[in-house]
Amino acid sequence: MLDESFYSKADEILNRYPAQERSLIPIIHEIQETYNYVPVELLPYVAKHIGITETKAYSVASFYERFSFEPKGKFIIRVCDGTACHVRQSLPVLERLRSELGLSEKKHTTDDMLFTVETVSCLGACSLAPALMVNEHVHPAMTPDKATALVKELREEAAKS
């Protein structure tokens, strides 16, 4: 069971949209932004509110790559593996991040919930390839060593707050 606060937060979001099917994706976006993931228990609640079936809400949420039912870390690192980044060696950057953080293709989030490492297929910063994005901030011209430094920096930032 989710804490009551999740539902009151959801209400806040729901009230901002018309109670219609087409509000589903924007609502899920906002839920994910609030919690860094989509608590699956909220879907029936949302579905009922906007008048669609539970299965439908679930099938939509699971279709889109960006929505995650699993909690993500404080820092979501999206390593670009688009064409421009791929031909400029983005994979070594990804590998370094994974090895620094003990993550893999299957395990995306560190146990301390600090880091999530994912790939993405283009961030629009192709001329500064290889690029990655930490939350909403793009980091250009990455190298494996810069990735190590970045992790260190983010750890320090987390320790401060």
Next chain:
Amino acid sequence: MIKIKSHEELNTLQKNFEDGIKNEPVRILVCAGTGCQASGSLKVWEKMCELAKDTKISVEFAPEVAHDHNHPAVHKSGCLGFCEQGPLVRIEPLGVLYTKVKPEDCEEIFEKTVKQNEVVNRLLYKNKITGEECFNQSEIPFYKGQTRVVLKTCGTIDPESIEEAIAAGEYQALAKALFTMTQDEVIKTVLDSKLRGRGGGGFVAGKKWQQVAGQPEKIRYVVCNGDEGDPGAFMDCSIMEGDPHRMIEGMIIAAYAVGAQEGYIYVRAEYPLAVKRLTNAIKQATEYGLLGDNILGSGFSFRLNINRGAGAFVCGEGSALTASIEGKRGMPRVKPPRTVEQGLFGKPTVLNNVETYANVPQIILSGADWYRSIGTENSPGTKTFALTGAVRNTGLVEVPFGITPREIIFNIGGGIRDDKKFKAVQIGGPSGGCLTEKQLDEPLDFDSVKKLGVIVGSGGLVVMDESTCMVEVARFFMEFTHRESCGKCVPCREGTLRMLEILERIVAGQGEMEDIDKLRTLADLIIHTALCGLGKSAPLPVVSTLNSFLDEYIEHIQNKKCPAHVCQKLKQYIIDKEKCKSCSKCARGCPVQAISGAPKVPYEIDQDKCIKCGACMAACPFKAIYVA
């Protein structure tokens, strides 16, 4: 804010805003596109603002407030395209362009350029071949070969300020259309201009508009495709971020022409800055009465919404995109009915790409004949390309159709980085293919490139040099399309998986010669039976590399060699006997004990045991290990 209620009021306002800008004795424009922001341009902007403040200089452009005519102004600008040299700072009226500006440089810029009109030479761009310093954009080779129509104001105005957009003449085309042209005349002008869709297909935009206008159903929609899924392309991103009003104006004109009441912009979620700038632009336009009810007092009303994508490439396909806006899974459907008949919410819908809409205002203002004077007979106008990969100058370029790939890569792009050899240029992303040296002098336009077996696509141009393995590139795209297949139809879902498996075998050195025929057969099957464009075009990168680089496939299959030394499993790590000092670091680093040796005897790698992990190479302090 007062709503503008007539064409005259718009003209007056434009004049006021223009005067406001003219009265800024110095304008400091700091590029704040995704690229420059990533390189730290916001810190530069902050520093400039701070310096301006310290010297009691007014910072923001505030049109309602009377201007203090002695003060310079600091603005964020849209993407100038030369992202690689960012952060870029332009100073007007001097017109100088500074590259790679750091916050530490700001004081000097202020003292010299802002206050005394002097140039800081060390921040000028230096021609990579001749070493010459370039004072402004027109001297930089990267800009010389370009024709900027769509990107005309991108980089010269603040994309967060509608006042600057109005001062630059934006929304004048809308006023012209609303007050001096009938709906049919607008459609006719766009038809006559032969403007073709920039989203990939190259469909004539005016035809779509005409078909929507002719539907019996009166509720109609105008939708903008800003999903830009092609990995390695960012043209639409730069337009949405750098000059959002131009594209919005194009959409309003389309809405007027076809009688639509509501519109949607569908933007990739990976472009948060574009979403922010568009949201802001819509808000401002609504406040000024350029969107919403009774636009400019004309009686025409149109509302605009933004929808964010959620990481599905297939949502760039028209029917999947409209399904996604409706709150459904983004899956393509069988056509007909076509989008122009039954699109969004089952109503007639104009769906065009960002750049297509961004072309419209200038066509309305300057006319169809002017537009057709640029580009080629059947592909008039310009095209923006995202030039990336192994070229010296990467960035966003706008060129007339008909230009050759050689001009783009070698004149604008400055040739291949690190003096390597050109190998191929990938055009059209996962639905396209590659052009080789032989094809570099063919004109680039919708119809000519089709004959070469590729498509113009959305505008990604990824340049590859001799260190790129073309089989690996084909595998990369196949992995992409397979991952992004929505799974609705079997040829695409299963076919791309089979092709991917074969390609994975080949790059791992386990391919067989029959695999080449299998790839061709599968490609043929998928191209002819898949439901939507994603599946239909998924095999094209493979077909294209098979046609141009068959020898590389054969090398991988028969000789188990990757000529570019890229494919991990085919690499051979070798210890240079001359350089080896027998320190044993490599042997200790090897996870599978494939290395043996003794003091004073060069070490050796047992190729059968080696798992090609590269640990030895990283461990060697004498750089004695190389890849063959």
